[in-house]
Amino acid sequence: MTVRVSLSEAPPAGRLAALMAWLGNPRVYTSLAALSxxxxxxxxxxxPFIVHVxxxxxxxxxxxxxxxxxxxxxxxxxxxxxxxxxxxxxxxALLIQHFGLTPWLGMWVGAAVSVAVSVFIGYPCFRLRGPxxxxxxxxxxxVVRLLAIHFHGFTGGSAGLIVPLKLGWAWMIFQDKINYxxxxxxxxxxxxxxxxxxxxxxxxxxxxxVREREDAASAAGISNTDVKLKAVMISAGLTSLFGSFHAMYxxxxxxxxxxxxxxxxxxxxxxxxxxxxxxxxxxxxTVLVVPIAELARGWLGAxxxxxxxxxxxxxxxxxxLTLPGGLAGTFGPRVTALIDRLPGRRVAPDREAPALRHIxxxxxxxVLETRDLVMKFGGLTATDHVSITLRRGxxxxxxxxxxxxxxxxxxxxxxxxxxxxxxVVIYDAEGRPVTPARADEYARLGVGRTFQIVQPFGxxxxxxxxxxxxxxxxxxxxxxxxxxxxxxxxxxxxxxKDVEARNLPIGDLKRLEVARTLATEPSxxxxxxxxxxxxxxxxxxxxxxxxxxxxxxxxxxxIEHNMQAIMSLSDRIVVIDSGKVIAQGDPREVVRNRRVIxxxxxxxxxDAQGL
Amino acid sequence: MDVLVQLILNGIMxxxxxxxxxxxxxxxxxxxxxxxxxxxxxxxxxxxxxxxxSLHLGLHPYVSAVPMVLMLFAVGALxxxxxxxxxxxxxxxxxxxxxxxxxxxLINLALLVFGADLYSxxxxxxxxxxxxxxxxVLHAQVVMLASALVLVAGLxxxxxxxxxxxxxxxxxxxxxxxxxxxxxxxxxxxIAFGLGAACVGLASALISPLFPVTPTIGTYFVxxxxxxxxxxxxxxxxxxxxxxxxxGIVDSLSGYYIAPxxxxxxxxxxxxxxxxxxxxxxxxxxRGTE
Numbered sequence: 001m002t003v004r005v006s007l008s009e010a011p012p013a014g015r016l017a018a019l020m021a022w023l024g025n026p027r028v029y030t031s032l033a034a035l036s037x038x039x040x041x042x043x044x045x046x047x048p049f050i051v052h053v054x055x056x057x058x059x060x061x062x063x064x065x066x067x068x069x070x071x072x073x074x075x076x077x078x079x080x081x082x083x084x085x086x087x088x089x090x091x092x093a094l095l096i097q098h099f100g101l102t103p104w105l106g107m108w109v110g111a112a113v114s115v116a117v118s119v120f121i122g123y124p125c126f127r128l129r130g131p132x133x134x135x136x137x138x139x140x141x142x143v144v145r146l147l148a149i150h151f152h153g154f155t156g157g158s159a160g161l162i163v164p165l166k167l168g169w170a171w172m173i174f175q176d177k178i179n180y181x182x183x184x185x186x187x188x189x190x191x192x193x194x195x196x197x198x199x200x201x202x203x204x205x206x207x208x209x210v211r212e213r214e215d216a217a218s219a220a221g222i223s224n225t226d227v228k229l230k231a232v233m234i235s236a237g238l239t240s241l242f243g244s245f246h247a248m249y250x251x252x253x254x255x256x257x258x259x260x261x262x263x264x265x266x267x268x269x270x271x272x273x274x275x276x277x278x279x280x281x282x283x284x285x286t287v288l289v290v291p292i293a294e295l296a297r298g299w300l301g302a303x304x305x306x307x308x309x310x311x312x313x314x315x316x317x318x319x320x321l322t323l324p325g326g327l328a329g330t331f332g333p334r335v336t337a338l339i340d341r342l343p344g345r346r347v348a349p350d351r352e353a354p355a356l357r358h359i360x361x362x363x364x365x366x367v368l369e370t371r372d373l374v375m376k377f378g379g380l381t382a383t384d385h386v387s388i389t390l391r392r393g394x395x396x397x398x399x400x401x402x403x404x405x406x407x408x409x410x411x412x413x414x415x416x417x418x419x420x421x422x423x424v425v426i427y428d429a430e431g432r433p434v435t436p437a438r439a440d441e442y443a444r445l446g447v448g449r450t451f452q453i454v455q456p457f458g459x460x461x462x463x464x465x466x467x468x469x470x471x472x473x474x475x476x477x478x479x480x481x482x483x484x485x486x487x488x489x490x491x492x493x494x495x496x497k498d499v500e501a502r503n504l505p506i507g508d509l510k511r512l513e514v515a516r517t518l519a520t521e522p523s524x525x526x527x528x529x530x531x532x533x534x535x536x537x538x539x540x541x542x543x544x545x546x547x548x549x550x551x552x553x554x555x556x557x558x559i560e561h562n563m564q565a566i567m568s569l570s571d572r573i574v575v576i577d578s579g580k581v582i583a584q585g586d587p588r589e590v591v592r593n594r595r596v597i598x599x600x601x602x603x604x605x606x607d608a609q610g611l
Numbered sequence: 612m613d614v615l616v617q618l619i620l621n622g623i624m625x626x627x628x629x630x631x632x633x634x635x636x637x638x639x640x641x642x643x644x645x646x647x648x649x650x651x652x653x654x655x656x657x658x659x660x661x662x663x664x665s666l667h668l669g670l671h672p673y674v675s676a677v678p679m680v681l682m683l684f685a686v687g688a689l690x691x692x693x694x695x696x697x698x699x700x701x702x703x704x705x706x707x708x709x710x711x712x713x714x715x716x717l718i719n720l721a722l723l724v725f726g727a728d729l730y731s732x733x734x735x736x737x738x739x740x741x742x743x744x745x746x747x748v749l750h751a752q753v754v755m756l757a758s759a760l761v762l763v764a765g766l767x768x769x770x771x772x773x774x775x776x777x778x779x780x781x782x783x784x785x786x787x788x789x790x791x792x793x794x795x796x797x798x799x800x801x802i803a804f805g806l807g808a809a810c811v812g813l814a815s816a817l818i819s820p821l822f823p824v825t826p827t828i829g830t831y832f833v834x835x836x837x838x839x840x841x842x843x844x845x846x847x848x849x850x851x852x853x854x855x856x857x858x859g860i861v862d863s864l865s866g867y868y869i870a871p872x873x874x875x876x877x878x879x880x881x882x883x884x885x886x887x888x889x890x891x892x893x894x895x896x897x898r899g900t901e
Contacts, residue, residue, distance in 0.1 A: 077704050079711070124887040130703040131646035135837050136886050139879045142834060146876050261830070262718075265711055272708050306722030306826070313716025317694060320709040324701055 026342035031280075035192075038287075039185050043178065051177045053294045058184035059246050060290055062191045064270040064282035066238035069195060071268055072277035073204060074231040075211030076126065077134045079264050080141030083121075084114040084236040086258035088243030090148070090155060093163045093253055096171070103172040107244035111237040118236030119229060126228045138261060145259035160254035163247060172248040180249050187245060188283075191238050196279045198234070202471045202480070207231055208277070209457055209468045216455035219414065221443035221472035221520055262309070269316050275328030284327055289315065352489070353482035359523050359553030363393035365427075367555050368413065368447070368524055372422040375408050375579075382408040384579035385422070390524065395546065395556040397570030397587070399563070401599055405579040406559045407452055410526050413557075414449040415439035426524075444472060448522030450513040452529045452559070458502035462493050465501050465512055469519030484519055491515045491545060507538045514542075518549065525549060527558040531565055543569055567591065575599065617746050618863045624752035626859025627759035628818060632832055633839040633851040634762060635810030639687075641846035642783045642803035645695055648710040651833025652717035653808050657683055657815025658732075658824040659721060665732045665819075672734045673754070676816035680809045687808025688801045695804065696797060714829075721826035734820035751820050758817055762810065763852050770848075779803055783846070835862075835875075838882040844892025854893065 022028055042054040067081050091110035095101040101109075125136045148155045155161060167173055174180060198204045206227045209217040214224050247253055257263075267282075274285030293308030300307065323330050361367075368390040375383045383405045390396055398406050411417040413424050416439050425433045426445050436442045443449075448469075457465050466484035467477075474480040488494045491511045496504065501512060510530050517525065527546070531539050543565050550556050560566035566573070566587075573590040575583040577599040583590050590596055632654060639647045657679050664670040664678070694713065698706050737751040770776035781789040782799045790796045822828065839858050843850030858878055865877040885893065 071704075075704070077707055124883075128886055128890070131648075131707055132841070132886060132890070134707055135646070135841070136883055138834065139838075139882050143876050143879045143883075146872065146879075150870065150872050150876075262715070265715060269708070269712070269715075276704070304723075305726065306719040309719030310716050310723055313712045313714070313719060316712030316715065317709055320701070320705045320712065321694065321697055324705045 024344045026339050026344040027336065029344065030339050030342065035189070038188070039181065042181055048177055049298055051181055053291055053298075055177070055180050055184045055249060056294055057286055057290050058181070058188045059242055059249075060267060060270060061283040061286035062184070062188045062242045063239055064267040064274075064286050065188075065191045065195050065279075066235045066242070067267045068271045068277065068282045069198060069235040069238075070228075070232050072271055072281070073198060073207040073211070074228050075207075075277075076228060076232070077130065077268070078137040078232075079134045079261070079268060080137035080139070081235075081239055081267060082243075082258070082260050082264040083137075083141045083144050084118065084239035085243035085246070085263075086144065086148070086255070087114045087117060088240030089247035089253055089258050090161070091240075092244035093161055093247050094154075096164050096166075097161075102170055103244060103248050104170075107241050110244045111240040114236040114240035114243075115233045118232045122229055122232040123225070126225055138264075141259055141261060141264060145255045148255040148259060155255070156253070158254065158256070160252055163251040163253070165251065172245070173251065183245060184249075187241060191242075192279065192283065194234065194238065198231075199279050201477060202475055203227065203230060205460075205464065205468055205471060205477075205480075208460060208464075211277075212457040212459060213455050215416065215439075216451065216457065216516070217468070218416070218439035219443055219449050219451070219455075220469045220516060221440050222468070223438070223440045266312060269312060272326055273315065273319050275326030275330070275332060278326070278328040278332060280332070281326050281328040288327075351478070351482045352485040353479070354486070361392050361523075361553070363391075365392050365431075366390065367392045367427050368557075369425045369433075370409070370413060370422065371425065373409065373412055373419045373424070374421045375405075375412060375417060376420045381579050383412065383419075383576075386576070386579070386581055387422075388574055388581065388584070390555055390557055392555050393550065393553065394571040395550055395558065395569055397566040397573045398557060398559045398576060399561070399566060399573060400576035404576045404599075406576055407528060408579075409576065410449060410528055410559060413442075414447055414526055415442035443520055443522075446521075446523035447526065448517040448520045448524070449526035450510075450517050450528050450530055452532070454506070454509040454513050456501035456504070456509055456512055459500060461498050461500055462504070462508075462512060462515075463488060463497040466493075466515045466519045469516040472520040484515075487515050487519050490548070491518070492541060506533050507535070510534060510538075511542070511545075514545070523554060525554050525556045527556065527560075529559055529561060531560060531562045539565055613745070614867070618867055619860055620746050620748060622860030622863035623856060624748055624756060624859070625862055626856035627752075627756040628814065628821075628855075629832075629835055629839050629858055630759040630852045630855035631755070631762055631810055631814040631817065632836045633843070633855050634759075634766065634848050635807040635814075636833075636836050636840050637807075637843065637846065637848055637851040638766075638810065639804055639807035640840065641848075642779060643691065643695065643800045645699075645706050645710070647804075647807070648707065648833075649690070649714040649717060650807075650811065650836065651829025651831070652714045653683055653686060653811045653829070654815050654818070654832055655721060655824065655826065655829035656686065656717060657812050658819050658822075658828060659725065659730075661816055661819040662730050662732050662824055665734075672732050672816050672819040673737075675819075676813055679812035679816045681812070683812030683815070684805040684809040688805035690808070691801045691804030696800065699800075718826050718829070725826065727826065729823035729825055731823040732819040737820045749821075751817070755817050758813065759852070759855075762813065763848060766806075766848060775802070835878070838878050841882055841885055841890075842893050847892070850892055857893070 038054060038058065042051045063085065070076050070078055088107065088110035091113050092103045092106035095106040095109060096103060121140050125133055128136055149157050165173060167175060206222045209220065209222055210224050210227055217224060270285035270289060271282040273289060274283065275281030289312065292311060296304045296308050366389050370386055370388050373383050373386040386409055400406050412419050415436055423435055425435055426447060428434050428445060436445055457468060463484050466487055467480045470480040470483040474483055488497050491514055493508060493511055493515055496508060504512065514530055531542050534542065539562060546556055546569060558566065570587050573584060573587045574581055575590060575596050582595045582599060583593045636647060636650050639645060660682060661672050661675045661679060664675045665672060694709055698709055739750050740747045741750055741753060770780055778794045779799055782794055782796050786796055835858060839854040840851055842857060843854030861878050862874050866874040869877060
């Protein structure tokens with residue numbers, strides 16, 4: 001879906017050509033043409049009211065686009081976003097009043113304050129889910145609003161604050177309103193550009209991954225908190241800039257309108273109507289809804305008080321019931337397909353990365369050790385003093401009855417569970433023993449894992465799913481895609497690469513788990529029942545795939561119930577029962593071990609067989 | 612000391628008002644697992660209805676309690692049936708937007724119909740002070756406290772003793788298992804949402820004599836109710852009741868000892884701290900991060 005023409009990578013002489021090529025893309029020139037209407041219509045019509053409507057559109061579209069970075073891309077439903085708008089507005093106005101600082105500089109101070117506040121709010125709140133995150137953001141907005149009213153000596157309180165009226169470009173206050181439109185349009189363009197850049201960058205993919213499945217994102221080496229914080233900081237800064245500008249436009253600030261819950265809901269609503277998590281959605285939603293409100297206000301005056309809000313609310317409920325993907329989400333692909341028929345330059349063909357690099361190191365040296373791992377859940381001891389050593393280049397099979405503690409062991413050696421006691425040691429590239437703190441750190445150290453219950457990013461395509469893993473080693477989208485294509489070919493998913501993951505059958509989903517993990521280029525691969533639910537042909541393919549992976553130098557540890565497959569595949573077997581290691585060694589010896597047979601088939605069977 | 616006791620007494624009276632609203636919110640969240648952002652607007656709708664009944668039929672607000680409970684049960688049931696039910700399988704943010712949209716629509720509808728003016732309901736006698744051992748409370752506040760206690764006790768008996776109550780509890784604990792046992796989960800949800808809204812119907816009748824109604828009155832109360840519900844552990848009626856008492860007392864004390872316009876700041880701060888550090892609520896009745 002992305003337009004991959006990079007300007008920054010082109011040599012200076014080729015930049016102009018690259019720019020022309022970029023402009024020649026139908027998606028680019030149609031977008032730019034549509035955007036320019038926001039500027040052209042008011043200039044042509046030349047009515048103060050129309051100019052006002054379009055300034056309002058630019059401001060709310062910008063606010064909604066900025067909100068969408070957190071609310072759409074990161075899926076964190078902030079309903080208190082106007083807190084950053086208010087901070088931007090008050091900071092800029094107060095700096096003019098007390099220090100005579102021009103708003104052109106003041107707006108950056110406001111943005112800096114907003115970014116700092118966003119970290120303060122975001123860091124603790126990001127652990128909250130869904131409605132509770134939304135409620136916490138409302139609470140923060142209310143607190144700031146009440147404080148703004150309380151400290152009236154500083155903010156003017158409920159009585160309000162009038163921006164000192166100094167006319168001209170230096171003070172961002174004009175008699176001719178059209179000048180406001182130029183600034184608002186510029187800010188909107190910049191915000192859309194930032195939003196587009198994030199959407200099509202590594203950060204955008206990481207945000208989507210975190211939104212869809214936090215655990216799988218951690219396993220792909222993404223620090224959930226880090227990416228969400230990045231999103232909220234960018235979003236808060238942009239929101240604040242619009243607040244600063246709008247303060248200069250309105251020239252009157254009061255806490256009720258600057259820290260308004262209703263407006264916070266509105267900007268989120270525009271994004272939903274247009275299409276949550278899309279680049280064009282928030283603008284589209286605003287363009288559709290704001291003019292209705294402004295025209296109603298302009299024509300009907302005070303008698304229509306509440307009419308626009310009523311319409312907003314009804315539209316919002318109807319959209320959730322009929323078009324939850326919003327306009328861009330529902331009709332976007334069809335419109336894009338139409339636009340692509342226009343003449344112009346096409347998207348560059350896909351490139352595939354060269355083969356996997358071979359992992360260096362002495363075969364047989366320890367790469368991972370567990371020392372007396374104990375994991376207790378309440379009264380249950382899930383792993384009981386488990387000590388195992390994983391050696392470079394081997395395939396270690398982990399077997400045991402259901403509920404034996406195999407997956408709990410995996411969760412501990414991939415950082416998803418902190419052991420009650422005992423340690424996990426990973427030997428890094430230089431052979432130093434380290435114990436990472438979080439799941440994403442394990443992943444970055446080269447411990448890749450799959451999940452027994454598959455964890456695909458359902459709304460992303462197969463290739464995008466694999467790219468999420470590839471982003472751990474690649475920063476550019478092109479490189480990640482190239483690496484993902486190579487892995488898709490390796491695991492046999494190339495034929496479904498553009499299918500959304502939620503539409504895949506279970507066999508392909510299991511392969512996708514492996515593919516996403518492989519894309520992180522692990523040196524240790526943890527496979528949790530990747531053959532479960534597969535037919536015989538698929539199982540055979542998986543066995544061959546695991547051997548191929550091992551041949552590139554990757555050390556494999558696999559939990560498996562498919563005895564035939566795991567016995568033929570493994571160099572060594574560890575048997576776990578009731579949280580304890582009851583046997584380990586050569587596969588042929590392990591299957592004859594009395595305690596292993598007992599664990600699987602019960603003591604009676606062992607006695608009956610006279611073993 | 613006298614002041615402190617009087618303040619705590621005031622707090623308990625205030626708390627009983629929050630309790631009635633919050634118990635309704637908890638019922639809806641605990642059973643349907645949807646946070647009803649329009650809960651405050653249900654209250655607002657009820658208060659306008661009480662005002663109209665008093666104006667046109669001369670009904671005392673307390674008499675209006677009966678029609679209000681019935682009317683809001685119907686409103687809640689309809690909202691569940693036609694808005695929430697189709698969205699039960701949808702993403703969480705879609706459910707949030709649906710109730711937020713409903714809230715926005717109702718606030719603005721009230722603004723459109725009644726304007727931004729304040730309307731007070733006449734209720735003879737209820738604002739009379741009552742002296743208990745040297746401390747004063749209003750008659751209306753005593754009625755409020757008694758109603759809150761009766762409501763929680765009544766709901767407790769209903770949930771524990773009746774077959775329908777058992778079906779509701781089973782649904783709250785495990786949607787699928789209840790369905791497998793033959794419980795008609797959809798119908799339970801409609802009833803639960805109706806009951807939650809009916810609590811607000813009761814509240815609207817009791818609050819009307821004390822607070823004038825405006826389009827945004829619901830937002831004012833419901834934000835506090837959310838604080839209470841989080842404090843009480845989200846799912847538990849008893850937690851909500853205790854949480855309401857605590858917030859009532861905090862409200863009363865901080866209004867006096869800190870500043871009247873900062874009392875909300877105090878309990879929003881408590882709210883944020885609880886959400887972040889003890890999402891299971893003060894009494895460990897539920898889980899906030901689910």
